[in-house]
Amino acid sequence: MYDCAILGGGIAGLSLASFLDRRSIVIEAQDRVGGLSRSYRLNGIDYDIGPHVIFSKNQEVLDLHSTMIETNRIKRSNQIVFKGRYVKYPFENDLSALDPADRDYCLQEFLHNPYERFSGTNMLHFFLGTFGEGITRLYLQPYNEKIWKFDPSCMDTQMVERIPKPPRDDVIASANGTVTEGYQHQLYYHYPAKGGFQTLVDAYKARAEAAGQDVRTSSPVRRLTRLADGWTIETGTAEFQARQLISSIPIHELFKLLTPPAEVAQALQRLLYNSIYIVVIQCRKDKIGDHFALYVPDSDVLFHRVSKLNHLGEGYSLPDGGSTLMAEVTFRPNSYLSTLRECEVIERTIADLEKVGFIDRVDVVDTAIRRERYAYVIYDLDHRRNVDKILAYLEGIGIKSVGRFAEFEYLNTDAVVERTLSLARSLNCAH
Ligand SMILES: Cc1cc2nc3c(=O)[nH]c(=O)nc-3n(C[C@H](O)[C@H](O)[C@H](O)COP(=O)(O)OP(=O)(O)OC[C@H]3O[C@@H](n4cnc5c(N)ncnc54)[C@H](O)[C@@H]3O)c2cc1C
Incomplete structure (x- = not known):
């Protein structure tokens, strides 16, 4: 019986195991750890899933x-x-690189912005209010439509609300040819x-193993059974028991192993x-x-x-x-x-x-x-409500969630590790 079983050997699962002072096992489906932070090789050059x-x-x-x-x-x-x-x-810090008509459109609409007083209720409103029509229509809107494959007016502001408004003087200076950094x-x-980035994940794996934790690869979790004092986790070839179950695998993969009530299943279906x-x-x-x-x-x-x-x-x-x-x-x-x-x-x-x-x-x-x-x-307008419902259900049945697709948030590795540090501290204290 382990104290903690951690599903998924990406940076969330491995960093968590390395921070825990409770006996833990990380169970990873692939033959190598890393998940989205894995690196691959072409003719001797290591590359990531988008440079990390x-x-x-x-x-x-x-x-x-x-x-x-x-x-x-x-x-x-x-x-x-x-x-x-x-x-x-x-973009807003190098407006003088644009042709003069585009430069003046961006500057003028930033300085005299009729959208400024509307508080952003969606991503598009946020861009218009913060950057003005020129910068939004020429760059922010098309670029965001392209990366999200979703209309920014149907996305909420969770991702963008921390973007500071660029200082007025910086934007004026940038239109006049003084490039600032932002x-x-x-x-x-x-x-x-x-x-490649895999090196960092491998370092977490080594740290976890040096601390006495187990890491199993090529072990896709196929079945979860709740016990009176914990969980049984079955992979194709092995079975483990643990008092605490923590999932860092994508929420959609975890729910293949559960039978949630209808409203939770519906919330899951609506996640994009x-x-x-x-x-x-x-x-x-x-x-x-x-x-x-x-x-x-x-x-x-x-x-x-x-x-x-x-x-x-x-x-x-x-x-x-x-x-x-x-x-x-x-x-x-x-x-x-x-x-x-x-x-x-x-x-x-x-x-x-x-x-x-x-x-x-x-x-x-x-x-x-x-x-x-x-x-x-994708932070669609219902994202927060649906995710909160799903995570509350998981917490209710005794499964803690940590990681990018386990919490269903836009988390880079630093934010993931911030959360695993905090979770490890609370679990270590409760011990
Ligand atoms: C294009 C792109 C660029 C990025 N750039 C950066 C960057 O520059 N800097 C940065 O810090 N972050 C970046 N990130 C974010 C970073 O990749 C993630 O924050 C991080 O890798 C998420 O780690 P995780 O452990 O939460 O999830 P994952 O890496 O998704 O790990 C989940 C693990 O669960 C495993 N799993 C799934 N199902 C099962 C199962 N049934 N049983 C057992 N295991 C299972 C998977 O194989 C996987 O290993 C980028 C992401 C993308 C997509």
Whole structure:
């Protein structure tokens, strides 16, 4: 009998196990730990499911992640590619890069904003009220429609409400040609010196095992049975018992093992999320320059972001000097995009990379593609109500939830670890 059984060996499950001082087991379905934070390899270059950079407003977590493993500290160099021009991210801090008519539209509507006094009740209102019509219509609205594959007027403000209003003087200065940085907490980030983001997850696994915790891979949980004093967890090949059950697996996977009441099942059915294609293109050379991430709001380009992995350090550059680019394409399950074959996604990605001027097709030497089912939670207008209902039900039957798709929130790894630290502290205290 373990004290805690933790379902899922992503960063949530492994960090939690490493922080707990109670005897625990992590049970992971895949043959390797990591979940969404796993890394893969193409011709010696490690890549993640969308480059996973290490940054945080939480100093405790940032210190932990930047010292647990060897990292490169890198200055942000991200650009928005708009009507063929490179505009430094964030958009509102580099308005002079736009053509004069677009620049003046953005500035004037920001300074004299009729939407300012409407408190944001949805994401679109929030953008209009905070940034004005110009910045919203030219960039924020099309880019967000593209990444979410959902209309921002049907999304709530949980994700965006912490975005500060840009200072008036900064926006005026940016229109006059003085580029400022914006969002300081992401200005510098860390990235593992080698091995991709997987290195951080592996470090948590090693920490958990050094603390005496068990980690089982290739063990998909197939059945859960509630006992008087805990739970039995059955995988295809083994059975474990634990007093406390903690789930870090996607909520939709957990509910395949439960029989909830109708209103909870209905709330679950209403949760929306996006999947993602990660398309890796290696080429002899590119035309991106020394930038890391390029955001592309155009609706007729398949991907929303392209990252150049060479920027992450020496360990991510091909020996012959070529480049490794990663394009990200989100799609809702059962939508039109979900029906595309992987070879079509690769082909359209190469065509669009050429169309926006990032590469010449003749320089492509190799490609890879991965499809990840649970990538982004969609904060539709009913999201909070439905998630609260589901989590309350789970708490009621004695299952604690922690992690991105277990709590069904947009949590980056730093926020996930903030929550596992807090959960571990409360469980350790209760011991
Ligand atoms: C495109 C993209 C880019 C991102 N970029 C960043 C970034 O730059 N920085 C950052 O900090 N974060 C980033 N993130 C977020 C980060 O990936 C997540 O916060 C983190 O990986 C979530 O970890 P988790 O453990 O909560 O969930 P997951 O990683 O989803 O882990 C859940 C685990 O449960 C397992 N599982 C599922 N079903 C079962 C079952 N029946 N039995 C046993 N195990 C099961 C899965 O195999 C998986 O390993 C990004 C995410 C995406 C999609």
